[in-house]
Amino acid sequence: MGSIRRSKTKRRTRDLDQVHSDINTPETLRKLQSQPVDEDKPGLGQFYCVECAKYFETDFAQTVHRRGKIHKRRVRMLKEMPITAAEIDAAAGVGVQKYQEYVKKYEESKKGDSEMKE
Structure with a gap:
């Protein structure tokens, strides 16, 4: 069996146009910011970055993420209208x-x- 390139689905996040529609819809944004407790999600689903579409284990991890380069780049990219x-x-x-x-x-x-x- 030859080498098969696997797509990295573990780190796959939502596309920019999907996140852009989430941010611009107040109802969806409110639902994402205050999610019910879910044992299947990291941090019980309580620490979610809407811009990056990622869950975090703790509030501290989310705070560190928000200060990081990847989050800031994503926010900058979301300021532009999607094609x-x-x-x-x-x-x-x-x-x-x-x-x-x-x-x-x-x-x-x-x-x-x-x-x-x-």
Whole structure:
């Protein structure tokens, strides 16, 4: 039997677009931050980093993780909007008009949000 490359599923975490949708949905975010006690998860499921989608054994381990380079890099990457299917199609030259309409709606919604804050 030749060498078979195994994917490292032990350290596999959720993709950025999945975490981005979790963070932007208040109900899901609230559920992830206050989970019920679960004996099958590390630390009984009480110490969870939403940005990295990882469980920790203790509060101290989670605190050390939040100060680390990997967590900070992940948070920085989550600040960017994930690539959508419309952007991929527009890059390929398909559905450019639909993408332009999407961008206009997005800019108008951001403009409306900034006016509401003032």
